[in-house]
Amino acid sequence: MMILEFKAYGKQKQYLAIDEAIRTVKFIRNSCLRYWMDxxxxxxxDLNKYSAVLAKQFPFANELNSTARQASAExxxxxxxxxFDNCKKKVPGKKGxxxxxxxxxxVEYKQSGWKLSSDKKWIIxxxxxxxxxxxxxxxxxxxxFDKxxxxxxxxxxxADGYYVQFCVSVDIDEKLKPTGNTIGLDVGLKDFYTDSDGNTEPNPRFYRTGEKRLKFYQRRASRKKKGSANRKKAINxxxxxxxxxxxxxxxHAKRLARCVIRSNDLVAYEDLRVRNLVKNHCIAKSISDAGWYQFRRxxxxxxxxxxxxxVAVNPAYTSQNCSNCGEVVKKSLSTRTHVCKCGCQLDRDHNAAINILDRALGTVGHIGTLVTDQNACREETSILPGSGLVEQVASLKQESPRLMTGECQDVRKHRDHKP
Incomplete structure (x- = not known):
């Protein structure tokens, strides 16, 4: 599956009609949820049939296309x-x-209720x-693409307007020639990642850079009168x-990941649980700003x-173990240099990246299971039990057209590479 996104332009009354369609979608979705609870x-x-019942009861719901009502029920x-899946898997904590x-x-339509113009520049x-x-x-x-x-x-x-997304069923596989390179990546806050060759990628810190501007607009929005037009403008x-x-x-995550993948035959990284890491309020903002999960996807x-x-590797003790002799060298987070009795002296993240690569090469024979969900236009992967290893292929989103042209340079040879 591939998702193509376009900016949509129309008149003000068309934008109001889109807002009304979105409100109708929310009403149908919540009504179906209440019907399931009762x-x-x-x-x-049964929920798809109930969406048709809602269309007979409410005229504004009947104005929405039938396939859009079904998509809302879905x-x-x-x-x-x-x-239900979380309950069956006995996920700890809240089940959602x-x-x-x-x-x-x-608002989502299926294969009816819309039509493209002959030049594919307009949609009706x-x-x-x-x-x-x-x-x-x-x-x-x-x-x-045809319809x-x-x-x-x-x-x-x-916030900046309306967009139209097309979910296209196409084969996106593109095989490359082997490079003979393998790499391990250790993500961090000081540097975005450090690879097993010792090369680092700087952390751009986009949120930290724009935080001053965000605070300015937050103060401006809070000072406006609730419900006023000026408050809506400030919030926008x-x-x-x-x-x-x-x-x-x-x-940034997209371009960097593409370069890393094209330059190496095997890429190993940490199987981090970012949701648990951000529970530490001291570094939660920095972790969220780094975008480790986007990079992994x-x-x-x-x-x-x-x-x-x-390959996603269990990150346990990758920073503590010596990459040369395997001896455990305990160190705090403030200690940035790994020094071992065997004479190995490396940067902490470089040592961890080498350990990540070694673990991946040791168990690379395990293959994950791919499950395709075409209705959601995404792909999910299963987690291998035991050994702390996962080989993944994850959700597909829109790719930037700029990434589709030209050859990607080898990031391993260019430390100052900026995506």
Whole structure:
């Protein structure tokens, strides 16, 4: 699956129609969730039938396309199914009981209710909401795809406008020639990562850089009167600033992961649980700003796309063990140099990266299981029991067109590489 995203342009009344369609989606989703709570033994197909019942009871729900109503019911069922899966797997802590949605930002259509123009530069929504004809602006070549491989169309509302996403069923595999290189990566806060060759990538710290500007817009929004037009404008400006930072972080992780994957046949990294790490309030902001999870997801995606091996290694004692003799050398977080009795003296992160690579090479024969969920337009992977090793291919998101052209330079040979 591939997701192509375009900026949508229209008139103000069309934007209001999109907002009304999004509110209808939220209403159907929450109504289906309430229907499941009040009736035992409800299945996915019962929720789809109930969306048709809602269309007969409420005229504003009937104005939305039938496939969009079904997609809204499927959203409710996805949260229910996730709750059941967590209960079966006996996930510790809260199981994620489905909750009513307060904020919704998208409406999704299947293969009806919309039509592309002959030049693929316009899209027309034919339901009774009045969205009508929207102009598409982007760098993807949508004309190469027919309507049949386009499985779903989604309208997304963001702080800087409205976007149209196309979920296209295409084969994205691209095999590369072997390079003969293997690499281990140890992520950190001082440097974004240190590889097993001793090369480092600087941490851009996008949130820290824009934090002063964020605080300015937060103060401005808090001073405005609640419910006023000026407050809405200030909140929108704050949202645009947050959106810019998140896009910078995502694009940085995407470009860097692509370069690493193309330059190496095997990439080993730490199987970190970022959700648990951010519980430490002292470094939670810095960990979130680094974007380790985004980087891992893109490593796994590009590894699947280019036929490379990506291995997630158990990070336990990778910083304490000596990469030369295996002796345990205990050190605190403030100790940045690894010094062993055997004479090995390395940077702490460099030593950890070598240990990560050694662990991956020792158990690289284990292969994970790939499960495809086409309705959600994503791919999930299973975790191998035992040995602390996972070989992953992860969720697929939109790739930047700038990444699709040109050859990527070997990041191992360029320490000052800036994606």
């Amino acid at each position: 009736n035992k033994g409800i299945t996915k197909y 959203r409710a069922w996805s949260s229910i199914a996730r709750f 009981f489905p909750r009513f949605q307060k904020h919704c930002r998208s 929504f034919s339901d009774k909401k009045g969205i009508g004809k929207l102009k598409l602006k982007g760098t993807w070549d949508l004309w190469r 049949k491989p386009i499985k779903r169309v989604r309208i997304v509302r963001r 400006k704050l949202g645009r600033t947050h959106l810019k930072i998140s896009r910078q972080r995502e694009e 893109w490593l796994e995606h590009f590894g699947e796309k280019f036929g490379r091996v990506t």
